[in-house]
Amino acid sequence: MNHFLTTENLDRETLSGLLDEADGFAEVLTRPIPKVPALRGKTVATMFFEPSTRTRMSFEKAAKALSADTVSFSPGISALSKGESLKDTVLTIRAMGVDLMVVRHKATGVAWRLAEWLDIPVINGGDGAHQHPTQALLDCQTIRQRFGTLAGLHIAIVGDIKHSRVARSNVFAMTTLGAEVTLVGPPTLLPVDVESWPVNTTSDLDGILGSTDVVYLLRVQTERGGASVFPSFSEYAERFGMSMARMNSLKSEAIVLHPGPMNRGVEISHDVADSDRALILDQVANGVATRMAVLFRLLEGDHDA
Ligand code: NCD
Numbered sequence: 278m279n280h281f282l283t284t285e286n287l288d289r290e291t292l293s294g295l296l297d298e299a300d301g302f303a304e305v306l307t308r309p310i311p312k313v314p315a316l317r318g319k320t321v322a323t324m325f326f327e328p329s330t331r332t333r334m335s336f337e338k339a340a341k342a343l344s345a346d347t348v349s350f351s352p353g354i355s356a357l358s359k360g361e362s363l364k365d366t367v368l369t370i371r372a373m374g375v376d377l378m379v380v381r382h383k384a385t386g387v388a389w390r391l392a393e394w395l396d397i398p399v400i401n402g403g404d405g406a407h408q409h410p411t412q413a414l415l416d417c418q419t420i421r422q423r424f425g426t427l428a429g430l431h432i433a434i435v436g437d438i439k440h441s442r443v444a445r446s447n448v449f450a451m452t453t454l455g456a457e458v459t460l461v462g463p464p465t466l467l468p469v470d471v472e473s474w475p476v477n478t479t480s481d482l483d484g485i486l487g488s489t490d491v492v493y494l495l496r497v498q499t500e501r502g503g504a505s506v507f508p509s510f511s512e513y514a515e516r517f518g519m520s521m522a523r524m525n526s527l528k529s530e531a532i533v534l535h536p537g538p539m540n541r542g543v544e545i546s547h548d549v550a551d552s553d554r555a556l557i558l559d560q561v562a563n564g565v566a567t568r569m570a571v572l573f574r575l576l577e578g579d580h581d582a
Contacts, residue, residue: 280392281571282401283408284450292454295570296418302573303566306342316345319576322375324350324367324391325402326382331537331561332402332411336379339568345576348375367391377576380404398575406440406501412536413446415567417454419560420491423532428455433485435461435517436495436544437503439468443536444495448474459485462517465506482517486526494519494535494544510543520546524554532556 278291305313321340325333337347350370352358357366367378378395380388381402388401388408403409420427432451438444438460445468451458452475459477460467467478479485486492497503497513507513514520519533527533533545533555541547549555 278574280388280399280401281410281575282388282392282399284410284413284446284453285408287410287450287453289453289455292414292417292450295414295567295574296421298570298573299414299418299563299567302342302569303563305569306562306566312342312344314344315573316340316343316576319343319345319376320348320374321345321572322348322350322370322378323402324370324378324380326352326380326387327403329381329402331564332381332409333379335561335564336400336402336411336568336572339565339572342565343569343572345376345572348373363387363390364394367394371395371397377572400571400575403442405442406498407442407445409442409446410450411564411568411571412443413450414571415560415563416443416447416493416534416536417450418563418567419534419556420451420456420532421454422559422563423556424490426455427451430456430490431459431485431488432456432491432493433459433461433482433489434493434495435482435519437466437497437501438462438471438495439466440498440501440503441495447493448476452476456491459489461485463507466503480516483523483526486523487528489527490531492519492527492531492533494533494539496536496538496540497543510540514543514546518542518544518546519549521548521552524549524552527554534560537561 323333340347377398379400379402385405385407392399535557
């Protein structure tokens with residue numbers, strides 16, 4: 278594996294192997310000193326051109342837990358504002374002695390451009406509405422921890438699928454690992470090419486709750502136009518929001534996931550978000566171990582310390 282850009286080309290063996298490795302790193306993170314020397318001497322750069330709390334900080338935490346150094350690029354206070362191009366920016370940072378870049382950008386495909394320009398591994402931390410592969414990995418790990426496997430599970434991904442890189446990455450990872458995925462949302466929030474995705478679709482959330490093992494809620498992405506296709510947030514919540522009443526009609530072992538950031542009161546009610554069956558903070562915790570697995574896989578090959 279040279280880069281980690283998309284889940285679309287990952288086979289079951291690769292995905293399961295990364296999840297197994299992540300389980301090992303999760304154990305490291307429970308130790309009194311939650312650190313191993315695996316990537317000593319390496320430097321990881323986080324290049325976030327779009328806001329992020331979880332993804333950027335967990336990559337930094339993951340790199341540090343592997344004893345790598347981290348440097349962090351902030352577009353607002355960089356020379357981008359003086360007109361420096363993206364290519365010159367990344368080549369400049371590479372020249373400082375960086376060994377891997379994690380990039381998030383609002384434009385689809387930016388991580389692939391960096392992978393062309395650079396001679397080091399690139400991880401896609403989210404490109405537009407396209408892909409966010411490490412999010413899918415941490416979600417699959419959270420599900421696997423709870424159920425032992427994804428094979429045979431019914432997973433409903435609910436909400437603004439059209440604008441969601443998280444949904445796209447998860448559909449391919451989850452189905453490759455053997456789950457059956459149903460996309461639930463207003464038809465206007467389904468992607469135009471959904472016919473070619475390996476999924477079922479419905480706009481009847483209540484109709485599928487009783488047969489679902491995992492309900493994966495998505496944020497309505499107002500910054501990408503997600504709210505313009507329904508009349509009001511309260512109407513959205515009425516039809517597609519996860520309420521206590523809806524949660525009570527799930528199977529007793531079913532779980533609720535959300536990638537964050539949540540719009541409480543829209544796609545998820547306060548009480549569901551805070552309930553034991555919502556594993557949202559487990560997802561965040563798993564983000565560190567799964568990102569350690571990806572960093573390690575990409576950088577271990579040329580480690581000579
Ligand atoms: C998501 C993202 O930025 O793609 N958040 C995340 O990385 N956990 C989802 C979102 O913004 O709704």
